Amino acid sequence: YTIRANKDGYIARKKEIDFLVAMNPETAQEDVRSLAPGAAVLYDEPLNLSSVRSDLIFYSVPYDKLVAPVCPEAKLRKLVRNMIYVGVVAKLLEIDMGEVEKAIRKQFSKKVKAANLNLAAVQAGYDYATATLPKRDPYFIQRMDKTKDKIIIDGNSAAALGCMFAGVTVVSWYPITPSSSLPEAAIEYMKRFRVGPDGKATFAIVQAEDELAAIGMVIGAGWAGARAMTATAGPGISLMAEFSGLAYYTEVPGVIWDIQRVGPSTGLPTRTSQGDILSTAFLSHGDTKHILLIPCSAEECFSMAQDAFELAEQFQTLVFVMSDLDLGMNNWMADPF
Incomplete structure (x- = not known):
């Protein structure tokens, strides 16, 4: 799926992808080949997508290694590992972690343990990006007030x-x-x-x-x-x-x-x-x-x-x-x- 954030309120999908989060291993290489030069790609380390092209900005993250200490139960890791993406994206795109926590607490409003587990995974991704992924792309999210008093x-x-x-x-x-x-x-x-x-x-x-x-x-x-x-x-x-x-x-x-x-x-x-x-x-x-x-x-x-x-x-x-x-x-x- 595609998320578009625009200060002028444009919501139609555009053909170009600026920041790709490669979550589907089966289409990851094809997705990378379709990008315009200069786009950013966040991917799982074993996919080795940086070998596909040399004109993109790649961020490699070892999701399995990061989720293991957060979630000792192997059965739950598959459900939690994708939250590592959220933390990494929050850091790279400068998304307020307070807003991320608010969204997760709302989603798991009746499941405190599940909320805490997912938040721990998000924090692990955020900390990893802070320590090892210097910002190399121009994209970021900035809070604005044009949505003030609007409803969804x-x-x-x-x-x-x-x-x-x-x-x-x-x-x-x-x-x-x-x-x-x-x-x-x-x-x-x-x-x-x-x-x-x-x-x-x-x-x-x-x-x-x-x-x-x-x-x-x-x-x-x-x-x-x-x-x-x-x-x-x-x-x-x-x-x-x-x-x-x-x-x-x-x-x-x-x-x-x-x-x-x-x-x-x-x-x-x-x-x-x-x-x-x-x-x-x-x-x-x-x-x-x-x-x-x-x-x-x-x-x-x-x-x-x-x-x-x-x-x-x-x-x-x-x-x-x-x-x-x-x-x-x-x-x-x-x-x-």
């Missing part, structure tokens, strides 16, 4: 919050990547904020047997006057075509979230796409022209959720919110809402 949230959670604030009372859904986390987030939020003083829920969230049943429940609830929604992906949208036509011509309001992905094939659901726009705009049979809202940020996932319900009632029709995997499932920095 994924698009699906923002959408779930927006739907709750919009007054949704019925959610019917069938699990499908990458939309499942939207109704799952809605379940948690509604349990917290939409239970009456008498302890009874003021909402209904139903996991349907399939996508056809999910959209059917939305239409039935909308017919009865409820604010209802479902969330799905492209294959689910295809299955909802006939019911969408029914809602369109009978003028029944409802909201459908399409968290778009690439195709129905195995593996492709984990890739993002915006390929459902045209087919969804004219979904069903006949002269249907659906309303589509297309958010570009977590903030818009929140605000357009509310817009969708308002438009659905105003025009007495289905409204589709066209998010995608990248926006829906990844964490984004956003202004508070």
